[in-house]
Amino acid sequence: xxxxxxxxxxxxxxxxxxxxxxxxxxxxxxxxxxxxxxxxxxxxxxxxxxxxxxxxxxxxxxxxxxxxxxxxxxxxxxxxxxxxxxxxxxxxxxxxxxxxxxxxxxxxxxxxxxxxxxxxxxxxxxxxxxxxxxxxxxxxxxxxxxxxxxxxxxxxxxxxxxxxxxxxxxxxxxxxxxxxxxxxxxxxxxxxxxxxxxxxxxxxxxxxxxxxxxxxxxxxxxxxxxxxxxxxxxxxxxxxxxxxxxxxxxxxxxxxxxxxxxxxxxxxxxxxxxxxxxxxxxxxxxxxxx
Amino acid sequence: xxxxxxxxxxxxxxxxxxxxxxxxxxxxxxxxxxxxxxxxxxxxxxxxxxxxxxxxxxxxxxxxxxxxxxxxxxxxxxxxxxxxxxxxxxxxxxxxxxxxxxxxxxxxxxxxxxxxxxxxxxxxxxxxxxxxxxxxxxxxxxxxxxxxxxxxxxxxxxxxxxxxxxxxxxxxxxxxxxxxxxxxxxxxxxxxxxxxxxxxxxxxxxxxxxxxxxxxxxxxxxxxxxxxxxxxxxxxxxxxxxxxxxxxxxxxxxxxxxxxxxxxxxxxxxxxxxxxxxxxxxxxxxxxxxxxxxxxxxxxxxxxxxxxxxxxxxxxxxxxxxxxxxxxxxxxxxxxxxxxxxxxxxxxxxxxxxxxxxxxxxxxxxxxxxxxxxxxxxxxxxxxxxxxxxxxxxxxxxxxxxxxxxxxxxxxxxxxxxxxxxxxxxxx
Amino acid sequence: xxxxxxxxxxxxxxxxxxxxxxxxxxxxxxxxxxxxxxxxxxxxxxxxxxxxxxxxxxxxxxxxxxxxxxxxxxxxxxxxxxxxxxxxxxxxxxxxxxxxxxxxxxxxxxxxxxxxxxxxxxxxxxxxxxxxxxxxxxxxxxxxxxxxxxxxxxxxxxxxxxxxxxxxxxxxxxxxxxxxxxxxxxxxxxxxxxxxxxxxxxxxxxxxxxxxxxxxxxxxxxxxxxxxxxxxxxxxxxxxxxxxxxxxxxxxxxxxxxxxxxxxxxxxxxxxxxxxxx
Numbered sequence: 001x002x003x004x005x006x007x008x009x010x011x012x013x014x015x016x017x018x019x020x021x022x023x024x025x026x027x028x029x030x031x032x033x034x035x036x037x038x039x040x041x042x043x044x045x046x047x048x049x050x051x052x053x054x055x056x057x058x059x060x061x062x063x064x065x066x067x068x069x070x071x072x073x074x075x076x077x078x079x080x081x082x083x084x085x086x087x088x089x090x091x092x093x094x095x096x097x098x099x100x101x102x103x104x105x106x107x108x109x110x111x112x113x114x115x116x117x118x119x120x121x122x123x124x125x126x127x128x129x130x131x132x133x134x135x136x137x138x139x140x141x142x143x144x145x146x147x148x149x150x151x152x153x154x155x156x157x158x159x160x161x162x163x164x165x166x167x168x169x170x171x172x173x174x175x176x177x178x179x180x181x182x183x184x185x186x187x188x189x190x191x192x193x194x195x196x197x198x199x200x201x202x203x204x205x206x207x208x209x210x211x212x213x214x215x216x217x218x219x220x221x222x223x224x225x226x227x228x229x230x231x232x233x234x235x236x237x238x239x240x241x242x243x244x245x246x247x248x249x250x251x252x253x254x255x256x257x258x259x260x261x262x263x264x265x266x267x268x269x270x271x272x273x274x275x276x277x278x279x280x281x282x283x284x285x286x287x288x289x290x
Numbered sequence: 291x292x293x294x295x296x297x298x299x300x301x302x303x304x305x306x307x308x309x310x311x312x313x314x315x316x317x318x319x320x321x322x323x324x325x326x327x328x329x330x331x332x333x334x335x336x337x338x339x340x341x342x343x344x345x346x347x348x349x350x351x352x353x354x355x356x357x358x359x360x361x362x363x364x365x366x367x368x369x370x371x372x373x374x375x376x377x378x379x380x381x382x383x384x385x386x387x388x389x390x391x392x393x394x395x396x397x398x399x400x401x402x403x404x405x406x407x408x409x410x411x412x413x414x415x416x417x418x419x420x421x422x423x424x425x426x427x428x429x430x431x432x433x434x435x436x437x438x439x440x441x442x443x444x445x446x447x448x449x450x451x452x453x454x455x456x457x458x459x460x461x462x463x464x465x466x467x468x469x470x471x472x473x474x475x476x477x478x479x480x481x482x483x484x485x486x487x488x489x490x491x492x493x494x495x496x497x498x499x500x501x502x503x504x505x506x507x508x509x510x511x512x513x514x515x516x517x518x519x520x521x522x523x524x525x526x527x528x529x530x531x532x533x534x535x536x537x538x539x540x541x542x543x544x545x546x547x548x549x550x551x552x553x554x555x556x557x558x559x560x561x562x563x564x565x566x567x568x569x570x571x572x573x574x575x576x577x578x579x580x581x582x583x584x585x586x587x588x589x590x591x592x593x594x595x596x597x598x599x600x601x602x603x604x605x606x607x608x609x610x611x612x613x614x615x616x617x618x619x620x621x622x623x624x625x626x627x628x629x630x631x632x633x634x635x636x637x638x639x640x641x642x643x644x645x646x647x648x649x650x651x652x653x654x655x656x657x658x659x660x661x662x663x664x665x666x667x668x669x670x671x672x673x674x675x676x677x678x679x680x681x682x683x684x685x686x687x688x689x690x691x692x693x694x695x696x697x698x699x700x701x702x703x704x705x706x707x708x709x710x711x712x713x714x715x716x717x718x
Numbered sequence: 719x720x721x722x723x724x725x726x727x728x729x730x731x732x733x734x735x736x737x738x739x740x741x742x743x744x745x746x747x748x749x750x751x752x753x754x755x756x757x758x759x760x761x762x763x764x765x766x767x768x769x770x771x772x773x774x775x776x777x778x779x780x781x782x783x784x785x786x787x788x789x790x791x792x793x794x795x796x797x798x799x800x801x802x803x804x805x806x807x808x809x810x811x812x813x814x815x816x817x818x819x820x821x822x823x824x825x826x827x828x829x830x831x832x833x834x835x836x837x838x839x840x841x842x843x844x845x846x847x848x849x850x851x852x853x854x855x856x857x858x859x860x861x862x863x864x865x866x867x868x869x870x871x872x873x874x875x876x877x878x879x880x881x882x883x884x885x886x887x888x889x890x891x892x893x894x895x896x897x898x899x900x901x902x903x904x905x906x907x908x909x910x911x912x913x914x915x916x917x918x919x920x921x922x923x924x925x926x927x928x929x930x931x932x933x934x935x936x937x938x939x940x941x942x943x944x945x946x947x948x949x950x951x952x953x954x955x956x957x958x959x960x961x962x963x964x965x966x967x968x969x970x971x972x973x974x975x976x977x978x979x980x981x982x983x984x985x986x987x988x989x990x991x992x993x994x995x996x
């Protein structure tokens with residue numbers, strides 16, 4: 001056990017050192033900033049949790065809070081099954097495998113700012129290709145204001161997030177699938193397992209660490225997702241698509257209330273820390289508990 | 291089978307060595323910059339503006355025997371960039387400031403009283419709006435440079451078809467708009483979370499005498515004047531506008547007019563300039579008019595641009611000289627000409643630039659700065675006004691009433707609560 | 719035989735909706751990038767077809783009138799170097815997290831991940847201070863130093879997840895056969911985890927490729943900008959969007975990576991299946 005421990009420390013130390021040196025100071029500064037009344041161009045003084053208190057009672061922040069939770073929950077809940085299914089399909093022996101796997105990745109690889117701008121025009125109520133398709137297919141008779149009505153706008157930004165994020169899930173899970181060697185399945189077949197049983201009792205458990213990782217990562221990334229909403233709606237209409245990130249940009253960076261902006265960004269930090277803790281436990285599996 | 295990621299210690303050492311070399315190299319590059327004047331400006335709608343500024347910088351550099359670097363950035367990205375520069379106390383020497391940014395950064399901007407006094411001595415006083423925005427805490431904090439007015443852009447032919455002249459008052463607009471919608475060419479004013487919406491709606495508010503707060507910072511939005519404005523916009527939306535306005539960003543009305551459907555909108559001349567390039571027949575029919583008249587006078591809005599110098603700049607004297615240089619007659623004239631009428635002067639001396647005399651389509655805009663207020667007026671020009679603008683409080687209120695999402699009382703009361711949250715004093 | 723054929727057909731069909739959903743925006747972007755300006759604003763035009771003739775003007779504008787190629791090379795450098803650094807550093811850490819028992823493992827994991835809990839739109843402020851203190855402002859080196867901060871945690875954790883996917887028994891039996899830890903890593907773990915390694919490398923690379931906020935904060939000169947920053951500054955001016963060139967830029971910025979990935983992925987998979995376990 002001793003030897004294993006020291007090997008472990010030896011292997012993990014470079015990461016810790018690099019992170020402390022590159023991130024340590026900014027990380028602490030950011031947290032400190034959220035507890036000051038700093039403004040752009042003006043040094044602030046320490047005010048403890050005042051910013052957080054003010055946010056909690058602010059209707060605008062409460063709206064952004066609810067929006068963020070809804071946005072994250074729905075998109076991750078959709079991306080996971082879609083990504084899983086896609087990964088399973090891509091794992092099979094398809095013609096033009098290389099081509100397909102590449103194409104599937106396109107939404108995620110294109111710089112997010114530019115693809116969001118593209119979607120903005122696709123959603124345009126007059127010129128947009130989506131309305132054009134729906135009208136010409138006879139499904140609607142007048143153009144839909146995708147980005148103009150609160151609930152429609154929420155759905156619209158979620159669709160872009162899902163479009164972009166599903167390949168992320170799919171490819172990461174796919175690599176996990178590829179790591180599972182054939183022998184494991186062969187052994188199961190010998191024991192008489194059918195397709196569904198193979199999937200349920202072998203594939204899914206083996207994929208657990210990969211799936212938990214990608215869900216965790218996507219959740220954290222989506223909660224702080226910023227370009228999609230910023231470019232499509234700026235948080236409107238009527239604040240219906242405002243998220244933590246866009247609100248923090250608006251109050252912190254554009255208006256210049258840096259302390260408040262930091263507090264918005266970090267409001268759910270403790271909660272996220274808990275989520276990370278639980279997911280990491282899930283990933284490592286109970287066997288490794290000390 | 292290839293082992294792609296096989297690295298041995300020599301390769302690692304080699305990479306570390308190369309990195310150190312490159313870091314040293316870039317340090318030299320960075321240190322060599324110290325005798326340069328660095329200017330950060332936002333990329334203008336008219337690319338020729340950017341070229342002109344670079345040329346002016348180069349000319350100035352030649353005269354003084356120094357290097358001048360002009361960098362461009364998009365307006366949206368300017369905000370975080372300024373935060374980074376002011377926080378780390380390093381960056382450019384001269385920075386472009388939009389609207390109320392001089393107020394946000396007044397603590398970090400160099401006082402420009404001496405050069406402004408020189409300009410006033412030479413050309414005369416600045417208009418009110420310049421003083422309201424750039425003069426803070428008893429000092430001039432930024433140099434007013436140019437404005438982009440938010441005026442009307444309209445189709446002469448459609449108005450002729452319904453027997454109307456260009457609308458000069460808001461009432462005219464409502465009357466003409468109804469007829470225009472009837473022939474399939476509605477008007478459009480953005481009712482959404484975008485700058486265009488702020489700029490248009492504030493003008494309507496002021497035209498009816500409404501305001502968010504008074505000059506003492508007391509909330510004043512709950513008033514009969516506000517209700518008049520809201521009633522007006524609701525009717526305007528229902529009877530004269532296309533519903534697409536709810537989805538518009540700043541480019542939305544451009545696209546609307548360029549499609550040929552739109553008959554009237556509020557926008558600087560960018561629509562006309564693009565039309566000249568791609569749709570010449572449409573461009574022929576476009577025209578512009580200055581600020582509209584309301585029952586309570588003629589009020590305009592737009593974007594106001596000034597230049598500031600960071601107080602931590604290592605080249606303060608040079609930077610001041612450059613700002614003065616920009617106001618030399620031929621320099622200012624050549625810059626305004628490069629904009630082809632997009633940017634207007636902030637100083638009366640330069641209002642009647644030959645760019646406007648030459649082209650009847652933009653002659654109505656001369657002297658727009660005299661009608662213009664910063665968005666938030668008459669409330670004091672400070673961070674609160676900036677926050678109201680950025681939180682879309684006015685557009686939200688009007689949108690809620692126009693679409694019937696909330697009743698007028700509800701919408702006004704919501705806006706009032708937000709204004710108080712932002713820091714305005716409650717009315718007694 | 720017939721069953722295999724049916725399954726195969728079903729597999730191919732089931733991927734079509736995904737393909738359409740993923741790909742139709744790009745088809746639309748491609749058409750847009752080839753349309754004349756007058757057709758772009760024409761309400762009667764068809765989004766999926768070009769009526770007035772193909773034009774390469776947008777591509778020419780992008781490549782000649784903007785510093786697109788400079789931005790492209792900057793972006794490549796700024797994405798590759800940190801990715802390699804991250805991979806080297808995170809590989810052993812990932813293995814330790816996945817396989818080795820040591821005190822405080824969960825804490826280490828949380829510590830590594832914690833960086834993601836602070837959004838870059840906040841983190842860039844203190845980072846700017848550090849960068850300007852190091853006098854690296856306006857140099858692509860500022861990005862090369864900062865990027866590992868978000869690449870390393872990702873690499874470490876995802877690699878450790880992939881390592882966990884390899885059944886422990888394989889390594890245990892090798893240990894019984896007398897291999898030491900290093901040999902196991904070389905002979906078993908690395909070969910088996912190649913898809914994971916490639917994926918994590920690719921994704922780290924793409925994170926670097928896409929990042930915008932740090933570029934905006936640290937870099938000003940056009941010659942030092944990355945793709946996203948450059949395109950946004952030059953091709954969006956006020957309320958005018960240079961749609962054609964923007965879409966052209968989007969495609970040119972995405973396709974090379976896609977081709978590389980598609981090629982890489984399959985090349986290494988072929989070596990995977992046999993050998994390693996036996």
